[in-house]
Amino acid sequence: MYILFSKEVWRFLKVTIQTIITPVVTVLLYLLVFSSVLSEHVEVYKGVSYTAFLIPGLIMMSVLQNSFANNSSSIFQSKLNGNIVFMLLAPISDFEMYIAYTGAATLRGVLVGIGAWVISSLFVVLPVHSFFYLTAFAVIGSAILGSLGMISSICADKWDHIAAFQNFVIMPLSFLSGAFYSINILPDFWQKVSLFNPFFYMIDGFRYGFLGVSDISVIYSLSVVIFFFVVVSIICLWILKSGYKLRD
Amino acid sequence: MDPAVLVSQVYKRYGNLEALYGIDFSIAKGSFFGLLGPNGAGKSTLINIMAGLVHATSGNIKVVGYDVRKQWRKSRQILGVVPQELAYDPFFSTREMLRLQSGYFGLGKDNYVWVDELLERLGLGDKADENLGNLSGGMKRRVLIAQALVHKPEVLVLDEPTAGVDVELRRVLWEFVRELHKNGHTILLTTHYIEEAESFCDRIAILDNGRLIAHDTTNALLNRYPYRFLRLSVKNYSTQIPEKLLEKVVLNENNELTFRLHREDDNIGDVLDAVQNAGISFTDLRTDEPGLEEVFLALTVKNHD
Numbered sequence: 328m329y330i331l332f333s334k335e336v337w338r339f340l341k342v343t344i345q346t347i348i349t350p351v352v353t354v355l356l357y358l359l360v361f362s363s364v365l366s367e368h369v370e371v372y373k374g375v376s377y378t379a380f381l382i383p384g385l386i387m388m389s390v391l392q393n394s395f396a397n398n399s400s401s402i403f404q405s406k407l408n409g410n411i412v413f414m415l416l417a418p419i420s421d422f423e424m425y426i427a428y429t430g431a432a433t434l435r436g437v438l439v440g441i442g443a444w445v446i447s448s449l450f451v452v453l454p455v456h457s458f459f460y461l462t463a464f465a466v467i468g469s470a471i472l473g474s475l476g477m478i479s480s481i482c483a484d485k486w487d488h489i490a491a492f493q494n495f496v497i498m499p500l501s502f503l504s505g506a507f508y509s510i511n512i513l514p515d516f517w518q519k520v521s522l523f524n525p526f527f528y529m530i531d532g533f534r535y536g537f538l539g540v541s542d543i544s545v546i547y548s549l550s551v552v553i554f555f556f557v558v559v560s561i562i563c564l565w566i567l568k569s570g571y572k573l574r575d
Numbered sequence: 576m577d578p579a580v581l582v583s584q585v586y587k588r589y590g591n592l593e594a595l596y597g598i599d600f601s602i603a604k605g606s607f608f609g610l611l612g613p614n615g616a617g618k619s620t621l622i623n624i625m626a627g628l629v630h631a632t633s634g635n636i637k638v639v640g641y642d643v644r645k646q647w648r649k650s651r652q653i654l655g656v657v658p659q660e661l662a663y664d665p666f667f668s669t670r671e672m673l674r675l676q677s678g679y680f681g682l683g684k685d686n687y688v689w690v691d692e693l694l695e696r697l698g699l700g701d702k703a704d705e706n707l708g709n710l711s712g713g714m715k716r717r718v719l720i721a722q723a724l725v726h727k728p729e730v731l732v733l734d735e736p737t738a739g740v741d742v743e744l745r746r747v748l749w750e751f752v753r754e755l756h757k758n759g760h761t762i763l764l765t766t767h768y769i770e771e772a773e774s775f776c777d778r779i780a781i782l783d784n785g786r787l788i789a790h791d792t793t794n795a796l797l798n799r800y801p802y803r804f805l806r807l808s809v810k811n812y813s814t815q816i817p818e819k820l821l822e823k824v825v826l827n828e829n830n831e832l833t834f835r836l837h838r839e840d841d842n843i844g845d846v847l848d849a850v851q852n853a854g855i856s857f858t859d860l861r862t863d864e865p866g867l868e869e870v871f872l873a874l875t876v877k878n879h880d
Contacts, residue, residue, distance in 0.1 A: 330678030
């Protein structure tokens with residue numbers, strides 16, 4: 328299991344420009360645009376600048392998108408090239424496979440997050456209110472998206488399917504998660520809709536880790552995120568155990 | 576003593592397609608076993624079930640006594656598989672890939688000596704640090720063989736190992752496989768080159784349409800074919816070949832007449848007399864014993880009739 332995890336980490340470290348630096352630069356571009364345009368005009372929480380509000384959301388979005396991308400591209404490429412067979416022939420259990428892939432995706436997500444945090448300090452140096460919540464939401468959120476990346480790559484038959492999942496599920500959920508705004512400013516209906524978006528809890532809780540303020544109770548967010556992690560993990564393990572599209 | 580591989584009542588269905596139908600056979604330890612069959616016969620499906628890459632609909636396979644579903648960790652440790660497809664991971668070099676593969680089997684740095692030995696034995700020494708994506712097809716095939724052997728498996732499965740490879744690689748490959756066999760490894764070979772199976776395998780199973788249609792020693796299979804061939808180089812002849820002779824002719828081209836003669840019922844002397852009596856003169860003659868290919872064709876064609 329450790330070797331498979333190392334291999335996955337080694338793989339994304341071999342293409343650091345694509346896997347770490349590019350997403351960090353994307354965060355920098357977002358900050359350049361939004362902080363210069365909106366920072367003076369918008370105040371979401373009292374005493375917190377818009378840039379300071381925005382940074383945790385942007386970091387978490389990058390964390391989530393990159394952990395998804397890590398597993399979806401790695402596993403799907405292995406399926407296409409046929410080299411997934413080397414792992415399937417080895418005495419590695421479904422659970423070990425799950426831990427190794429999800430662990431590597433989580434690590435990539437967290438590394439991108441750290442990079443984004445460092446680059447964002449050019450704009451605002453954020454205080455850390457709770458290192459525990461910061462880490463918990465980053466790690467569990469990343470693991471959820473890593474698992475979703477695994478599920479989508481196992482189920483996909485072509486790159487198109489991965490792109491569809493990424494563009495029609497992951498992207499909208501992360502953009503509509505309150506990364507750029509507080510859901511408290513939304514009309515009632517959209518506020519209620521937002522509560523069905525698991526990404527909202529990940530980002531709101533993560534933001535609490537920095538700022539100490541959030542739209543809803545951080546404990547509630549953490550519970551929802553843990554619940555979602557358990558559900559996604561069970562689905563992923565069930566798919567692996569069934570051999571669906573891998574051993575059929 | 577447990578056989579190297581025991582296949583018991585294996586069925587595999589894909590929807591309405593019966594890919595394997597009640598396959599039963601065993602492979603003794605130390606055997607060089609050939610699994611033959613036309614395209615789509617079910618050979619790769621059977622191997623994939625053995626390797627845990629596909630789940631059987633019912634039945635089971637044991638590798639050295641370990642059930643591939645229930646005791647998969649043990650059975651996979653014992654089995655090395657060279658897949659048919661030229662798969663490779665473009666992120667890694669040859670040595671990196673072999674070390675990773677070794678790690679998948681729980682082997683640490685102690686095994687790196689064996690990895691280096693494999694690189695040398697398979698002529699990959701100067702390609703060890705080359706990215707796998709830059710290697711030629713033949714070299715990639717060698718890497719696949721090295722990957723299958725990295726954990727020193729007792730049973731080695733070669734799924735069409737020489738498909739599309741050059742003469743030099745074949746020589747290196749067979750030399751190496753023969754040595755592994757001599758050292759006690761059990762070899763299971765599937766190939767389209769029947770002559771390879773004939774020269775290397777001591778036992779052969781033939782699959783057709785998902786069914787086991789033959790399973791015997793190579794010699795016994797060869798003896799199943801009751802014919803041999805008489806080939807005559809003939810001068811141009813104008814006379815008709817008598818009907819009794821004509822029914823034995825299987826090929827008539829390039830001034831060569833080929834007769835298929837039953838080992839017991841046909842006497843070569845009588846046939847030659849009949850040829851001369853028909854006014855056909857010949858300048859040369861030779862007899863050919865049937866090969867496994869004739870046996871294979873006779874069995875599989877009969878099965879399709």
